[in-house]
Amino acid sequence: MIGLNVTIWNEFEAEQENEEVRKVYPQGIHSVIGEFLKEKINANTATATLHEPEHGLTEEVLNNTDVLIWWAHLSHEKVSDEVAERVQRHVLEGMGLIVLHSGHHSKPFKKLIGTTGNLRWREDDCHTRLWTIEPSHPIAKNVPMYVDIPQDEMYGERFDIPAPDSLVFISWFAGGEVMRSGCCFTRGAGKIFYFQPGHETYPVYKQPEIQTILCNAVNWAHSGRNAEAVSCIHAEDSPESLRYEKGE
Amino acid sequence: MIGLNVTIWNEFEAEQENEEVRKVYPQGIHSVIGEFLKEKINANTATATLHEPEHGLTEEVLNNTDVLIWWAHLSHEKVSDEVAERVQRHVLEGMGLIVLHSGHHSKPFKKLIGTTGNLRWREDDCHTRLWTIEPSHPIAKNVPMYVDIPQDEMYGERFDIPAPDSLVFISWFAGGEVMRSGCCFTRGAGKIFYFQPGHETYPVYKQPEIQTILCNAVNWAHSGRNAEAVSCIHAEDSPESLRYEKGE
């Protein structure tokens, strides 16, 4: 089976600047994600990072991407509007998008959801627990009823997003907060999954259940390009007039 | 009872440039809408138009607006990004927004929904029929099971919007199309209603059932400002630590 084309985008700053992060992800978060996607669902993976020309997301790269994964934390404003709008357009035309952790504040995500993406947060080494809300959703396949994450940053409600089309996971935080942490959105002909876990100082993406969720998410987010479905169509002839002309 | 503060925004170009439109709405679409809102729900109405400074939508005007109504057709690009983003911000903080007819392509609406707003269209004098889908929705109050509109422009599916939070009306068009024509969205702390009927060459806004729907929509869209709900909150102390400190 030929796998999907998955491009993993990463700011790739913290891993280079911060010793603590480098210890967890010496080759960068994107390479860890790329490896398990290759191994587990046979994805054709590529990576792209902030400091490449056009942030590595040229028209050609996106044309060849079935699903784009976006990890970012602090440098959202360094992403050009042009590239952010290019990503938005590709999603609307059918490219899947998976937005991880602080990507709630990334330009492409905010352009696609229309809200601020703001939330409540606290950087502590907080125990988190992910509860499965929609067990029949493809993203929850083979995911247990709850998943413990020993340490992660707290991101909590109120999370300023539109009500998701499907709410797959809700998280519990030891400090007293909750969050809609696994949210599906359909926008245009494209599918988007926001997934909260994954602060850069903790090995969250090395956890098997988290890898299962992300593999499922890639398969779910892929629906194929369909630019016609989001185009403006001046239908000079009505379907009824066309039908009568054909003598039906 | 003191009424809501409703600002009705109109491009106000067609009524001045086009004899056919002027016959239907000699003082502009905005003034007809303003009059029935005053009469039927005691609204405090104000109007604003494209060619006023800041399109008539200064920070002060929006601060004093409970619900903004937006009618536009061809000059979406003449609206400045700054004003469009100002409207978006006010909606997210709780101002109601009612988007009429071609407003599906307006900058504020597209920024708030994140999709193209594209659709299928045809300018004919087409009979349209609005079917009530959610009879218990406040916007459907006292609206019959279906409403005939003798002539209107055809706007049909696929309409590139996110799945609405509530789908109140679906329209039938004589030429063979359908449309999700009355759609509610919640974005941030604000409520948005898109309503398809109302081409400028037909007296659609003079029809009593359409006026009932718009009066209901104004009442529904008002929820009050709540900027805190869409702000980013750095919660240094967790609710649990605060609770223990208080000795609870």
Place this chain on the structure above:
Amino acid sequence: MIGLNVTIWNEFEAEQENEEVRKVYPQGIHSVIGEFLKEKINANTATATLHEPEHGLTEEVLNNTDVLIWWAHLSHEKVSDEVAERVQRHVLEGMGLIVLHSGHHSKPFKKLIGTTGNLRWREDDCHTRLWTIEPSHPIAKNVPMYVDIPQDEMYGERFDIPAPDSLVFISWFAGGEVMRSGCCFTRGAGKIFYFQPGHETYPVYKQPEIQTILCNAVNWAHSGRNAEAVSCIHAEDSPESLRYEKGE
């Protein structure tokens, strides 16, 4: 202003049989709820209990009820199918329904949602915290961003309900669980609110924020009877044929 007709239904067993419960609600949970609804929103309240004939819910009582509130815990099976189906029918025709706490397992609620209503539970004196998810929803009006409940029974996910039409509150529990604890459903022409807090051994319904939520819920759930909207209509003449007959 004439208030809404609210009927509060209670099993009314625990308060009579259990000393611990009687201390908290000496006249029954229903009387406490009735009192604050009268005081705060001028409701015309009536009560009905399990051991009355027809459980106090005759056709006449329901015909005169705008919103029915349902508190129950252990005796769901003692409610007759006939009365449960009567309540279901009235809701579908437009009567509002507010289902409290263990009412998730009541016959009328299960018939209306179609799922089991099952959940995870534990009877401990657990600290609970209610987070407001949809601040612009009428039920969240004047409700703070979170509400602490010092002690309540734990009801957690996975809660087997259909995805709610609006998710207004999510709860955090000290033991590690979360729950969709404030859920709106529209069924037929009627509106339903499920609200999790309120175990009989804790004075949850005496808490001001909880009272605010229930007052809001009563106002929201009222939409008026509309039996036509849920009837089967044999439309022998099509709208188009009727239109041509009228010469339109």
Place this chain on the structure above:
Amino acid sequence: MIGLNVTIWNEFEAEQENEEVRKVYPQGIHSVIGEFLKEKINANTATATLHEPEHGLTEEVLNNTDVLIWWAHLSHEKVSDEVAERVQRHVLEGMGLIVLHSGHHSKPFKKLIGTTGNLRWREDDCHTRLWTIEPSHPIAKNVPMYVDIPQDEMYGERFDIPAPDSLVFISWFAGGEVMRSGCCFTRGAGKIFYFQPGHETYPVYKQPEIQTILCNAVNWAHSGRNAEAVSCIHAEDSPESLRYEKGE
């Protein structure tokens, strides 16, 4: 690839009693559906009909069914409550269900949705047109933007269903009505698709686009059994207490 186990249930009365129907479906609607599912998606098909013992839907048959398809028209009341509740239980535990045409009034569907399933109807040889609303939905894969159906019974709004979790198709009828004709629901751990086309006197299920939709629907509706997800769990030990016991 081993295909899914699909059981196709049919009243199988009209085909035996009515000459007009027999001409269209001489071996019954179920056999036509079974054949294209076998051919196009390699399904392992079985059939079951009203007049078999237990209507052909024993516990064993359902245990071995991934997706159940239900076609029925006039004899809904002849289905026993026991079998209807058995089907409901299997759906909640994860069996997929596809409800065709008049199945909107079938006992299993009404038990699962909680509403009346009532609608507006007229038996005429009406031209119908199906519009694709969610192009990225798996059920819309390879389905054109609209599908003409030369003749079918009219089923129109208001259709008394809960707002579907996804609205994939809306239909236009020549007589002036519209209908939410392709609706997805998730209930418990199971997925349900209601699809309106398919009156017994027209060869609708022989149309290639309709067959594509039904093949897609079978693949979408299959999510596997997950009884745990809909069970009531008395969690005597909280996840937090278990964690501390393990010394985490």
